[in-house]
Amino acid sequence: VWASLEEAARMKTEGNAFYKDKNIRSAIGRYHRALLVLRGLDPDVMVSVKGLGPEMPALSPEQEASLRSTQGDCYNNLAACLLQxxxxxxxxxxxxSLRVLQWRPGDVKALYRAGVATLEMGDAHSAKRYLTxxxxxxxxxxxxxxxxxxxxxxxxxxLQREKAMYRGMFSSSMKSGSEEEINQTHRGGEGVLAEQLNAPNEASN
Known part of the structure; x- marks a missing residue:
């Protein structure tokens, strides 16, 4: 277990070096390889595939802490790479970024990147929550x-667009209501005129 944890940490370190050299593609590759190694140790993953192979021994608290630390760093760094x-x-x-926040709820970098991403995706309300x-x-x-x-x-x-839309809907509703009143008045006038035209002429003295 420790050997796999150390291998993943080494790959993460190599990824960091590539990132500093602006070699984003190689950095992403190293972070993914580190996460692949850790996937075989992750108790959350292993529970879902229990019975499909030899069971791994349970991780000690120190080993699980090391696993989560490297996972969090790799996911954080992958998000940083994608933004480049x-x-x-x-x-x-x-x-x-949300995966990082599962383990580190107050991680500023993950909160910032989650906020930027959700803002660009059009969800300003969620973005405000993360960035706040x-x-x-x-x-x-x-x-x-x-x-x-x-x-x-x-x-x-x-908010301004929403207000303008409602104003437009209200204005349209008022306009159609006024037109209907005018039409009814017009129809009423036509009826009176028709009655007058069709009325018999009274005999004149």
Whole structure:
């Protein structure tokens, strides 16, 4: 078990070196390989495949802590790598960040990236929740504050659009109601005129 944990940690370190050298593709490859090694040790994964092969011995608290630490780092770093790509898969950035938050609820980097990803995916309300938590953890972080401001602007724009839409619907409803009243009045006038035209002429003296 320790040998596998050390192998995964080594791959993560290699991935970090590639990331620093801007070799994003190789970094992603190393992080995925590290996670693949850890997958065979993860008690959450092994429970789902129990009975399909030889059972792994239960991890000690120290081993499980090492496993979660390396997993969290790899998923965090994968999200960072994806944000460096020309075409960003924001859905995967969000998913990787949320996995980190399962184990580290207050992780500022994961909160920040989850916020950025959900904002780009159009969910400003969730983005505000993540970025507000990140800002609470690191109130002086310029990037967090910048994207939190973007969220507030997006929510304000959405609110203005919503108000304009309702105003348009209300105006349209009022207009159609007025037209109906005019039509009814017009029809009523036609009826009176018709009665007058069809009435028999009274004999004149």
């Amino acid at each position: 790509r020309p075409s960003v898969d924001y859905c995967r950035v969000r998913d990787y 938590r990140a800002c609470r953890e690191q109130p002086n972080d310029a990037n967090v504050r910048k994207h939190l401001q973007r969220v507030e602007e997006k929510l304000s724009q959405d």
